[in-house]
Amino acid sequence: MNPASPRASLAIGATLVGGIVLLALTSLAGVFDDALAIDVGRRLLAPGAEHWFGTDALGRDVLALIASGACTSLWVALAAVLVGVVVGVPLGLVGAARGGLPDEIVARTGDLVFAFPSLLLAVLLSAALGPGALTAVVAIGVFNVPVFARLVRGKALSLMTRDFVLAARLSGRGRTAIALEHLLPNVAVLVIVQATIQLSLAIVAEAGLSYVGLGVQPPAASWGRMLNDAQTLVGQAPWLAAFPGLALALTVLGLNLLGDALGARFATHRSGEAP
Amino acid sequence: MSPRLSVRALGVTLDGTAIVNDVDLEISAGEVTGLVGESGSGKSMTALALLGLLPQEARATGSVRLNGIELLGAPEAELRLVRGRRIGIVFQEPATALNPLMTIGDQVAEVLREHDRISHADALSRAIAVLERVGLGGASAAPGRYPHELSGGQRQRVAIAIAIAARPALLVADEPTTALDVTTQAQVLALLARLAAEDGMATLLISHDLAVVASTARRIAIMHRGRIVEQGDVGRVLGTPTHRYTQDLVRDYSPAPPLPRLAPPGPALLVADRVVREYRMPRTRFLGAAPTRRVVDAVTLSIAPGERVGLVGESGSGKSTLVRTLLGLDEPEAGRVTVGGDAYASGSHAASRARRRLVQAVFQDPVGSLNPRHRIGRIVAEPLHLADPRPDAAERARRIAAALDAVGLGSASVDAFPHQFSGGQRQRIAIARALVAEPALLILDEAVSALDASTRSQILELLDRLWRERGLGYLFVTHDLAVVRAVTERVLVMQGGQVVEQGPTDRILDHPEHPYTQALVAATPLLERALAGHRPGPRL
DSSP: OOTTSHHHHHHHHHHHHHHHHHHHHHHHTTTTTTTTSOOGGGTTOOSOSSSTTOBOTTSOBHHHHHHHHHHHHHHHHHHHHHHHHHHHHHHHHHHHHHOHHHHHHHHHHHHHHHHSOHHHHHHHHHHHHOSSHHHHHHHHHHHHHHHHHHHHHHHHHHHHTSHHHHHHHHTTOOHHHIIIIIIHHHHHHHHHHHHHHHHHHHHHHHHHHHHTTOSSOTTSOOHHHHHHHHGGGTTTOTHHHHHHHHHHHHHHHHHHHHHHHHHHHHHHHHHTTOO | OOOSEEEEEEEEEETTEEEEEEEEEEEOTTOEEEEEOOTTSSHHHHHHHHHTOOOTTEEEEEEEEETTEEOTTOOHHHHHHHHHHTEEEEOSOHHHHSOTTSOHHHHHHHHHHHHSOOOHHHHHHHHHHHHHHTTOOSGGGOTTOOGGGSOHHHHHHHHHHHHHTTOOSEEEEESTTTTSOHHHHHHHHHHHHHHHHHHTOEEEEEESOHHHHHHHOSEEEEEETTEEEEEEEHHHHHHSOOSHHHHHHHHHHSOOOOOOOSSOOOSOSEEEEEEEEEEEOOOSSSSSOOOEEEEEEEEEEEEOTTOEEEEEOOTTSSHHHHHHHHTTSSOOSEEEEEETTEETTOSOHHHHHHHHHHEEEEOSOTTTTSOTTSOHHHHHHGGGGGOSSOOOHHHHHHHHHHHHHHTTOOGGGGGSOGGGSOHHHHHHHHHHHHHHTOOSEEEEESTTTTSOHHHHHHHHHHHHHHHHHHOOEEEEEESOHHHHHHHOSEEEEEETTEEEEEEEHHHHHHSOOSHHHHHHHHHSOOHHHHHHTSOOOOOO
């Protein structure tokens, strides 16, 4: 298998993402509850047979923390991307299908959000809502909205000039019907592929927010929080930084490979239009 | 004299399937040979094999000799020297063949420098000479211009200049004029013929258009399903074709003129009254009104039920904008469009839908006009939204089946997706969709331009049948005068947004009065006229 081939990307991406999801589910099932308990007696143990990834300064098992952090990362990122899709896709469709002022408003608002520093928004939000998972979801979600709105608007605008949209208008179909029946199915693939990429970006963003203390609050575990905790101890216990960092890197890699593979797969499907 | 190019028993297989078989071809110095075939017949693969540019999965067998030197199986380094220096290539789409970021002078000079070690200044001055040879001299096409500043025809001239700069022994031109207007096409073809004669260059002209080849080439090879079924002098092959396929090709190329109309025209169905369409241009000054460009300038026309009308003009003449306005997709800036006496949007919602139902359209691109994510049944059924009352499920299914049946497609295709059909079949689906609403007038916007000759003649036959059986009227919007002659009884000629001439098709095409119409008619490659220029060759 050629490492650059979409099949290899799909296999590696799916394995990595599947592994992380499995880890998160194990944690949800309560398997690691004991290992998450604070026990100063076993603090800062190096990786070994008992604790594969070692323990942290409070004696918690690092593997258990990573599993629990995976849970946080995944749900915050999923919720944030969902916000982006649910708000952004309709905005993009409306912009493209209506044109004129509504389109202008969608496009310019998107520019405005892109121009606004994301961290500043997160700080403002946590001042208003208090730091926490919800703040992270809203802060990351807001920045996902224009990503999807812009993507969908661009593709939908080019679809609007296609003859099948003209034919639909000749059939007396209204803008809503055209947006839902003709534009949406043709942008769906693009949205799915982009969502995978955005998911990886959202996971990094969540880790970043948690790192600076604006994300989930203790005792809930988060990879960003773990990296922050590890900061002062990294010389003494390098595994504290290495494993959450690795988890973050592998998840992002997995999602990106998956996104690439899905993109390539649907692209070949679409070129199948003209056999 | 031994031929410049000699191809013996050339075969090409792609993933184990033979797509070109046993091709023999010879081209002498200074001679233009046409290679004609429909899409998928293997003509482009043959060209790529000559150039050593076949895709990786493809294998070529046989022999390709240029000036006696075997090219097939030669190492890539040697082939690179041959391409460009010994073989020039011109492709269909000049817009994508040129580098948008380089001036045209530099692009021609680059070829010269690639093959001869000369200074940039020398190369540029020689490039200017080459550009002058292809008719790009003078200030209008200075070597410092970029491709986007040129018209399509000028860009194709640049592509030709690049191809001939190094004085190649062989020029391969693959559909070089397909993307151009007829008047530009005639000029580019004349240029190719002149260059071949002046440089003693063997030229292979690949085209799907018999008249294009007949007006330019001396010899012709007809390709069908990967084989050359007939070749020889143009006059002999097209004048007295011996192979069945060639006979069909020649017959399909010149469709019979339409039946005379059966009844005098009744009251007008679709009327455009001094319709004006304007586009807003980018602002030139920060404040102040944006300038407008008039694309359709006070066009008046009227079409009676059952009438077959042609609308001809080159790209940019405002045809497509007018069509969108006639269909009620866009509002005119001035004037009005009426169906049965009333504007599309006037009156009640139901009355407006009833009017829209009467005028339906078929578009040019059989790929773009069908939603790739919808099944055929759903695509064809869409105009039933205009039906009043809305049909129930059984009636819907019946009408879908009837429409598909009318265009010669089985109702089994209802559950298939567009990509499962060929271009011609897709155009049938588009026609079925237009028919399902039971319109009185069909506007066909270049609806047969993208199709092969035989598919085109089938579609024209279908339209003729629908006219006879249902009294369906047509507005054929096209740049192809052969189609206009074949299917219309009245024609309007558009130039610069205005109708410059109109009248019965025979009179307009045989005795055009307006200079533009005369130029258009003169530039259109006609098979009969082209063949008249070839003396009948010896029979085989």
